[in-house]
Amino acid sequence: MPAIELRNIHNYACRGVNLEVSAGELLVLLGPNGAGKTTLLNVIADLSEYEGSVFIDGIPVDRVPTQRRRVGYVFQDLVLFPHLDVVSNIAYGLRAQGWSTGKIGARVEELLRLVQLKHLAHRYPRGLSGGEKQRVALARALAPFPRILLLDEPFSNLDTQTSKYLRFELKQLQRRLKISTLYVTHQLEEAEEVADRVAVVYDGRIEQVGRPEEVFFYPASEKVRAFIGAPNILECTSTRVLGRGLVEVRCGGLPVVVPHDGNSVKRIALFPKDIFVSPMKPPGSEINRFKGVISDIKASQEWVRLTVKVKHHYLVAEMPHHIFQGLGLRMGQDVFLILKPKKVKIYEDTTNPNRLQNEGRPEAFPGPNDTSLQRPVKGRRGPGNRYTLRPLRHIF
Amino acid sequence: MSVLKRVSPGWGILPIIIFLGAWEAVTRLNLIPGQILFPPFSVVVREFCNLIATGVLTESFLSSLIRVLIGFCSGSAVGLAIGILMGWKDVLNKAFSPIISLFYPIPALGWLPLLMLWIGINEALPIAMIFICSFFPICYSTASGIKNVDRNFIWAARTLGASDFKILATIVLPLALPTIFTGLRLEAGMSWRVIIAAEMVAIPTGIGALLMRAESLIRVDIIIVCLMVLSLMCLSFERLFIYLEHRLTRQWSSHARH
The missing domain is CATH 3.40.50.300 (P-loop containing nucleotide triphosphate hydrolases)
Structure with missing residues (x-):
C-alpha cells in the first residue's frame, strides 16, 4: 500500500x-x-x-x-x-x-x-x-x-x-x-x-x-x-576495463574513456556545455578526442549550440557567443571535439550478471533490520505512537 | 566607540539644559521686550511649585489623567477586539472595513459639536472623544497587523496540529504586536492632545481648563507650566508603550530597539 x-x-x-x-x-x-x-x-x-x-x-x-x-x-x-x-x-x-x-x-x-x-x-x-x-x-x-x-x-x-x-x-x-x-x-x-x-x-x-x-x-x-539539460546520450555496446578506475566504453564506434569501477556501462551522457570544440587538432593523446563536421548551428540569447556529426553520431556542444565568434566556426567546417572524462555521466546495466561487486554508492546506511528507529504503529495517534530515536552520532 | 556610547545619554539632556539656560539669560537680561509675556524659566519653576503646593495643578492633572485613562483604555480595548476580529476573519473585515474607512479620517475634534449635543457638557464628553480618537486608529492598525502576518506561519502552525484559536493566540497576535504597539503608542500621545482641546472648549476642569483660565488672567507662567505638563505626559505615555513593546518583542522583532 x-x-x-x-x-x-x-x-x-x-x-x-x-x-x-x-x-x-x-x-x-x-x-x-x-x-x-x-x-x-x-x-x-x-x-x-x-x-x-x-x-x-x-x-x-x-x-x-x-x-x-x-x-x-x-x-x-x-x-x-x-x-x-x-x-x-x-x-x-x-x-x-x-x-x-x-x-x-x-x-x-x-x-x-x-x-x-x-x-x-x-x-x-x-x-x-x-x-x-x-x-x-x-x-x-x-x-x-x-x-x-x-x-x-x-x-x-x-x-x-x-x-x-x-x-x-x-x-x-x-x-x-x-x-x-x-x-x-x-x-x-x-x-x-x-x-x-x-x-x-x-x-x-x-x-x-x-x-x-x-x-x-x-x-x-x-x-x-x-x-535535465538536453544531454547527448550514447548507447554503449561494449566495456573494456583499463584498470586504475578507468574503463573504455564503445558507443557505436566511438571509444570513450571514463572513470568508473564497473564493466557493465549501458549508456553514457555528455552535457553540451562539457564538450569542447576546437577547429585545430588538439595536442596530446587521442583519448576522448573526435573529429567531426559541423552540421547545424543554433544561437540562443546566451549560448551557441553546434551539432557536430562524428561518424554516425550527432553530438551537440554549446559555448558562449564570444568564444564561438573567436573560433570563427561555420557550417560544414571540420572540428575536433574534446570530452572531459569526469563530466561523463554513466548508466549501468544493473541486471548484468557479470557486473562487478561494490560498484556505485557504498552501503553506508543502516539496513532494513536495523531496529534502532522504529516506525509508529499505523492507525494510532498521539504520544503513544512514536519513533524511538537514537542520536546519529556517526552522522552529525 | 564604547566611550561615546557611555556618554550618549548626556548628549540628549545637554541641548535642553542649554535651551533653558538661554531662556533664563534672555529674559533676565531683558533682551525681549514685554517681560510679562515671557517669564524666566525660574519663575515658571516657582509657579509650578506654587501650583503643586496649592493643589490646583494636581487636581487639574488628575481630572485630565482619569479621563484619558478611561477613554484611552476603553477605546483601545474595543479597537483591539474589533481589529483582531477584522484582521482574522475576512468576512468581518469586509463587513466593518467600509464603516471604519468612512469614520477613520474624521479628526477627533470634529466630533465635539455632535457629542456636545448628544451627551451634553459633562464628564462623559471628553471620555467619549478620547474613546473615538483611540478606537478608530487602533482598530485599523490592529487589523492591518493581523492581516499582514505571513500566511506561511499560519500554515506551518496548522500542519503542526494547532487549532485556529490557538494559531491566533500563539502565532498571529504575537507577530502582530509591533504594528499594534505602533498604533497604541501614537494614540496614547494623541489622547492628551485631544483631552486638552476638549477641556479648553467645553469642560471647566482639567489641564485644558486651567490653560484657558490662565490665558484669561494673562498668566503666561501658568500657561507654560500646563504646556510642560502636557508635553511630559504625551512623552511618558509614548515611552511607556515603547518600553512595553521592547519588553515583549525585543528577543525577536526587527523593530524593537536594542
Missing part, C-alpha cells in the same frame, strides 16, 4: 496528477519554477484547494483538515516562528496537540539531541545560521510523529557546501526514520543525491517517474530531456 497516493488531482496549478509514494521512500518532485511542485505538497497538506483524491496510508483524507492529516511540512523559507526560541518552536506542535509537559520535554530533548542543537536550545531563530534553522525546521516537523514528511526546497537559501552537507544528513535521517518523504527541488543534482525515485513535474503534470538515473538516461519526453 503506498504511503501517499494522489489520484487525478486538479486545481489552478495541477492538471490531472496521479502519483504514488511507497512506504519509507524519498520521492523527489523535480521541475522548473512554476511547474506546480509546491502546489502538490500543499494539496497533500490541505493548504490548497483541489479536485481529486489524496490517500495517506491508504486512507482517503480529502475531508480531513490540515490539523489532522499528520503531515510534517518543512516550508521553503522554513518559517520558524520568530517569537519562539528553538525549544518552543520544536515543542509547538506537541503543545498544540495537548501533550503533557513531561512528554513534551522528553520529546524535545530527544530531537535536540538528534539534530545536535542542544547548545542552542534557547536561542531565537534570528540568532541561528541557515543550516541551524533548517535543522530546527526539520525537528519541528518531525516532533509530532508525522505519517509523511513534505520538504519544499529546504536548502534553497543555503550556500552550496552547506546545502550538500545537509542533504547528506537529511538522506541519512530519512533512511533511519523510514518516513515516506516528498522532496521538492528544481535542481537535478540535488534530486540525484537524495532521491529514491524522481517525478518530473512540468506544467502541472507528472511527465515521468523513475529512479534518478532512469529519468536522466531515458527521458520520457522532450520536456524532460530539455529540463
